[in-house]
Amino acid sequence: MKKKITINDIARHSKVSKTTVSRYLNGKYENMSEQTRQHIEQIIKELDYRPNRQAQFLKSKNSSLIGIAVGDISNFYTSLLIKGILNRLKSTNYRSLIMDSDLSRSLEKKNIEKLVDEQIDGMIIQPIGATSESYKEIREDFPVVQIDRFVEPLIWPAVVSDNFQKSKELTQLIIDKGYQRIIVVSPPLINSTPRIARYEGLIDAIRNTNVEIKEIIAPEAKNLNSDLNHLKEITELLKDDIKTAIYTFNGPLLYESLGFLKEKQLRIPTDVGIAGYDDESFGELMGPGITAIEQNLVEIGFQAMDKLLQIIETQKLKLEITTVESKLVERKSL
Structure with missing residues (x-):
C-alpha cells in the first residue's frame, strides 16, 4: 500500500519548517520568497501530495472554500467575471463553489444560505437585491466583496466598471x-x-x-x-x-x-x-x-478576488468602491 504523504514529509524533502509548508498550503505567501514557494510546489508535485481538506478545516476552522454567487451564469459577461476570479485563485489553495441565481432574488437567497452552510471562508456576490436590508442572511463580519454592482447603503466593498x-x-x-x-x-x-x-x-x-x-x-x-x-x-x-x-x-x-x-x-x-x-x-x-x-471584466473579477483574499487574511474590511477603467473604442458606426 502506498504510504500517505504528510506535511512532515514535504517539510523534510523541502528542507523548510512545517510551519512554512502549512502557510504555503493555506495560500499565505507573505514573507515567503518566490524561490521557496516554487520549491515547495515542486516537492508537492513530486510526492503527489493531496491535502486532507476535512482535517485542515477541523484544525484551522478554515474550509479553503470561496463562495461565488452570480446573477446569471448564462450571460457571457458573467463568464468573463468568473474567469478573472478563478485566475486569481490559481496561485492559492482555495477552491471555488459557484452558484447561479438566474436573476431571481429568492433563488439568490437560497444560494447564499447554501454557501454559508458549506462553511466557506468568504464570498463574492453579484447582488440582485437593491438594498443591504435584503441580505440579512449574511452576518455583518463575514468576508464579502461585491462584483459588477452593489447594494446600498454600502456594507461590503465592491469592484465595478467606470x-x-x-x-x-x-x-x-x-x-x-x-x-x-x-x-x-x-x-x-x-x-x-x-x-x-x-x-x-x-x-x-x-x-x-x-x-x-x-x-x-x-x-x-x-x-x-x-x-x-x-x-x-x-x-x-x-x-x-x-x-x-x-x-x-x-x-x-x-x-x-x-x-x-x-x-x-x-x-x-x-x-x-x-x-x-x-x-x-x-x-x-x-x-x-x-x-x-x-x-x-476579467480584471474586475481578478481584483474582486484579490480584495476578498486580503479581507480573509487580515480580517479587516474597508468599505470602498473600486473602479476598473473601461475603454471607449471609436469605429465607423456613428
Missing part, C-alpha cells in the same frame, strides 16, 4: 457627431447600479443640449429571443429627418439591435448610428465596425 464616466464619454461622442436624438435600449434600470450609472452618465452629457432621448425597455439578456417587437419603435422614429443614434446598455442588446437593423435593411451609419457596451471586442467584427465601450 460606468458613469464611460457612458458620459460615449454620449458626448454621439453629440459631437451631430446626432440630435438618442434611442436608449436597456433592460429595466431598477436594482441595477451599472445601468443606473450608465443612464446618469448619459443624462449628464446631454444636459444643456437639445438632444432628444427616447427609451426602449428591453428584456433581460437571458430572455432575448427572435421576437424583436420591443425594437419596432426604432423604425417609427427614423421616419423623420432627425439624425438618430441607438445606444444599447449591454452586449446582447447591441448584437440584437444590429440584427434588427439588418432585417429592416437600415444602413449604418447612413440611416442610423449605433454604439453601446460590448462584452468581448466583438464590435470590431460587426458590419462597419461598432463604436463600443469595452469593459475589462
